[in-house]
Amino acid sequence: xxxxxxxxxxxxxxxxxxxxxxxxxxxxxxxxxxxxxxxxxxxxxxxxxxxxxxxxxxxxxxxxxxxxxxxxxxxxxxxxxxxxxxx
Amino acid sequence: xxxxxxxxxxxxxxxxxxxxxxxxxxxxxxxxxxxxxxxxxxxxxxxxxxxxxxxxxxxxxxxxxxxxxxxxxxxxxxxxxxxxxxxxxxxxxxxxxxxxxxxx
Numbered sequence: 001x002x003x004x005x006x007x008x009x010x011x012x013x014x015x016x017x018x019x020x021x022x023x024x025x026x027x028x029x030x031x032x033x034x035x036x037x038x039x040x041x042x043x044x045x046x047x048x049x050x051x052x053x054x055x056x057x058x059x060x061x062x063x064x065x066x067x068x069x070x071x072x073x074x075x076x077x078x079x080x081x082x083x084x085x086x087x
Numbered sequence: 088x089x090x091x092x093x094x095x096x097x098x099x100x101x102x103x104x105x106x107x108x109x110x111x112x113x114x115x116x117x118x119x120x121x122x123x124x125x126x127x128x129x130x131x132x133x134x135x136x137x138x139x140x141x142x143x144x145x146x147x148x149x150x151x152x153x154x155x156x157x158x159x160x161x162x163x164x165x166x167x168x169x170x171x172x173x174x175x176x177x178x179x180x181x182x183x184x185x186x187x188x189x190x191x
Contacts (some may be wrong), residue, residue: 004115008111008115011111011112011115012112012116016115016116019116020116020120023120023123025152027124028125033178033179033182034094034131034159035134037171037175037178038131038134039169039174041167041170041171041174042138042142044174045166046142048170049146049167052146052147052162052163052166052191053162054162054166055162055163055165056165057170057173061170062173065173065177066173066177067128069174069179069181070181074140
């Protein structure tokens, strides 16, 4: 793919600029969610995947993963509230 | 990069960049979007590779090294991908639940 030059960017009209801003904001929030999923999977896989006997998840492991995500988020919310109350 | 297609790097319809002068701005715009989406997909793919490697190294390569590690790594990768999907669904469900109950 040819790279975009400064001159190319100068040809953008206001409508296109606005559209790109909206696109960036949407991609940005999608990316935040994606990175959280990476983080949670990393943490919860360590906790929940006890053995690698086959490539499938057992029902206990699946439940463990779901609980792990929810407890992580509960912890996060509690900590935010705790810090807010200190202020 | 083939791996980036997992994260939808190739999904935004790739417009041909034969420059019709009047359509230049829209061309640059689409090119910009495609490039951003592609770079994010590559970032996601490399994050996944590094996390799977880290986790499956821990799970499978316990010294003394023995045979059957390759099988373990393949299974571990499959398991990690399934875990990713479970975590993703649980997280999205939680976000939706929080947004309908007005928490966020």
